[in-house]
Amino acid sequence: MGQVTEQCVKGSLMLGVVVMVRRHRKQGLVSPGQLAARLSPGALRMLEEKVDIGRWYPIQLFGELLDLDWEVGGQRDPKYMREEGEQAAERLFRSGIYQQLNYAERVERVRAREALIRQARLITTITGTLYNFLEFKVRLDGNELEVHYGNAEAFSEALRFTTEGFMNQINRRQRSSAQWSSKRVRPDLVVFSLPLPQRLRDEV
Numbered sequence: 001m002g003q004v005t006e007q008c009v010k011g012s013l014m015l016g017v018v019v020m021v022r023r024h025r026k027q028g029l030v031s032p033g034q035l036a037a038r039l040s041p042g043a044l045r046m047l048e049e050k051v052d053i054g055r056w057y058p059i060q061l062f063g064e065l066l067d068l069d070w071e072v073g074g075q076r077d078p079k080y081m082r083e084e085g086e087q088a089a090e091r092l093f094r095s096g097i098y099q100q101l102n103y104a105e106r107v108e109r110v111r112a113r114e115a116l117i118r119q120a121r122l123i124t125t126i127t128g129t130l131y132n133f134l135e136f137k138v139r140l141d142g143n144e145l146e147v148h149y150g151n152a153e154a155f156s157e158a159l160r161f162t163t164e165g166f167m168n169q170i171n172r173r174q175r176s177s178a179q180w181s182s183k184r185v186r187p188d189l190v191v192f193s194l195p196l197p198q199r200l201r202d203e204v
Helices: 011-026 032-038 041-046 059-074 078-095 099-106 113-130 157-173
Strands: 008-010 056-058 135-141 144-150 181-186 189-195
Touching: 008 011, 008 059, 008 113, 011 032, 011 056, 011 059, 011 078, 032 059, 041 059, 056 059, 059 078, 059 157, 078 157, 113 135, 113 144, 113 157, 157 181, 157 189
Parallel strands: none
Antiparallel strands: 008 056, 135 144, 144 189, 181 189
8 A cells, every 4th residue: 555645543443433333323322314414425434344454544534433432422521532542542452463552561660751751752653653644742841741742633522532541541551540631732732741750750
């Protein structure tokens, strides 16, 4: 397959949301007529096709299905999407296809701020393998670690919440109870923040 220029998401994520919407349809939470009214022809086709986890799919189709899942399955509760993100991270951990996740689980407890930054940069490479359009920057701001997602106009609010859950599940795999939060600073910029552990706050 040639170089991908369209803004896309990897099939390993697309599969998860397709399965969820299919489940809502099977359980009668959404009718075929409602699906046809809500989804574009491309998103509707995704529900009938086999999803290739290694292929790139248009982010617009993924966003349509994710928003539908959020509304039908979660009544637009951010907690629902965070839990979806946690489950997505667990599926990828179990699949073993992303070496960065395996490293994240094995890495030792961070003992210095610079080590925390290096670790966060490594973790952003996971997201970089799942989306082909985001731009990342990791920085410290006072007592918080920040990960900036640039070029993020197509990165929806539902995705923002699922990513919080995804990143929190990585933390749990690293035996950390720290929780990520996020905010959209501009239409094209989403910032994820994590409070620094107390042992790193007093570093000079």
